[in-house]
Amino acid sequence: MTEREHPLTPDAIRLIATIAEAGSFAAAARALGKVPSALSYSVRQLEEALDVLLFDRASRSAVLTPAGRELLNEGSRLLLEIDAVASRVKRVASGWEGQLAIAANALMCPHTLLDLVDAFYAQRDTARLPPPTRIRLRQEVLSGTWEALLSGAADLAIGVDADDTRNTGLQVMPLGDIRFVFAVAPHHPLARLPEPLDPAMIRMHRAVAIADSALRLSPVTRNLLPGQDVLTVPTLDMKIAAQLRGLGCGFLPEARVRPHVERGELVVKRTAEDKVAQFAIAWRSGAQRGRALDWWLQQLDSPRTRAALLEGVAP
């Protein structure tokens, strides 16, 4: 004898809902084109399997018990989810990925990323439904973007270091450059010194750096001079905030701090050499390419979108 089948089927839930709505077994039977005894039989099967009375039998009309009402409430929600799963399975069968994980370098403009997510979900197919693919957006710092891609935690990486050569099994296309400037608060001692700043003078002041989000590295930073004090923060925004408060000095993406510079809240100081970093987009080439990844790669192929990611200019 095989395992007993689960009684809480979508049709069982719909039956309870229909009876409750119709007010009686007889009325529900008429609505369903069945005879009342068929409903009586099915409800009894469900009640016996759950070991719970769903309808009050003392009354002639169909009155739900508290448990019956609970089943009605929770069951209605379940039906919606079951329909959603069925719909989603059909969509995946049509070529969409179930989910797409995107690792974005923290230097990428978050507004532009969210604009892209918005545009992705604004798509409508012939059934007027958005793509079924669940986008998982994650933000990484420094080598964390590569890390997420190589480890399989991400399918697409936006803003990987173009000079990094760890690209086995990946496809890469250029994204563009980000120009960095050395910035301090107006009341910071370095703000008053002549340009270009002497490295020895820089070393005497605390740097503000972002902790690398790469999983296996201990918190380590870049662009630090040997022996320099350092304040480590988790995000670029906090780095900017710290430097605005004069808590330290360091390089910041020029586009992101331009408004602060224009308002006199930060001072840009030239250093011995300009600092420009080159970025790229990378994705795993092994797995079959779905429609969601296709769409994102197509968007990222646009110079305008790339510029927006790098500079924070709306596309």
Place this chain on the structure above:
Amino acid sequence: MTEREHPLTPDAIRLIATIAEAGSFAAAARALGKVPSALSYSVRQLEEALDVLLFDRASRSAVLTPAGRELLNEGSRLLLEIDAVASRVKRVASGWEGQLAIAANALMCPHTLLDLVDAFYAQRDTARLPPPTRIRLRQEVLSGTWEALLSGAADLAIGVDADDTRNTGLQVMPLGDIRFVFAVAPHHPLARLPEPLDPAMIRMHRAVAIADSALRLSPVTRNLLPGQDVLTVPTLDMKIAAQLRGLGCGFLPEARVRPHVERGELVVKRTAEDKVAQFAIAWRSGAQRGRALDWWLQQLDSPRTRAALLEGVAP
């Protein structure tokens, strides 16, 4: 002919999961005590109903298609939810409410409320499960607590004004008193004046009041002298913060501001008369009393718990 039944039943999902886990229809059939053709028939029914191929038929072993994998993932989650609903329906049948809405006066100590919620959910029955009742905790100000109860939005009200007589269809039991003190920041002008404070002097300074959360009232406040300027804030914490900053003056619950007074951050000034408010607990007596409401009323029957609610002392 009646409407076609929904194909995504719990047993259908389990079947797909069993085949995927076993690696072949034949192995799954052996595991289920059935013949392979029964599985072949059921899978085909499901695939035809969804109009989706779930298994790759080119291979002899059972390989899921992307859609099949999606069904497996989402279906596993659905099964857990379906089981949870069945379990919950059984629990409700045993006397627990599906949910219990509690409206607490903002003057009640939030930590004590959360302690009670913790203790409620820490209960375990013979099946080692917590109560199935979902607690909906809401915070109200002034007559909002009564309002929530009378309107049916809440089943239990903690901290209703004992002097309010709108208790038709409700049961009430006393909770206790809250002593209020008139407090200002040390640098506030009223801080330097002799006691008891002259009402004319109080009227010349802005009061800080909390907006009444009662639904149908326009924002109106209590304990204001005619013609007095008033800053209205949404919460007691913000009222305290505003008064700490010297933004205004007014009555505050003595227990809640005692630490600030002890640290010299607020100054208590005597006024023409002491202010003590009496509070009560009320619940709707019409509906049958479930085990969750029973539990809460039992807890609130304790003088120690009441004191904790009023004074912020841990029970």
Place this chain on the structure above:
DNA sequence: CGCGATCATTCAAAAAGTTTGAATGATGAT
């Protein structure tokens, strides 16, 4: 390359589950 074991699928027959229709007792409206 040939052979044997195992696989999935098809199909007729059998078994199990659901529905029908008749009968019965109960309830509510008049």
Place this chain on the structure above:
DNA sequence: ATCATCATTCAAACTTTTTGAATGATCGCG
């Protein structure tokens, strides 16, 4: 008190699922 409508029970009929046999395909092994 009477009548219409209700839910339930049960045997018969209908529908769905499972079985067992047959078939063609695939994979591993010698």
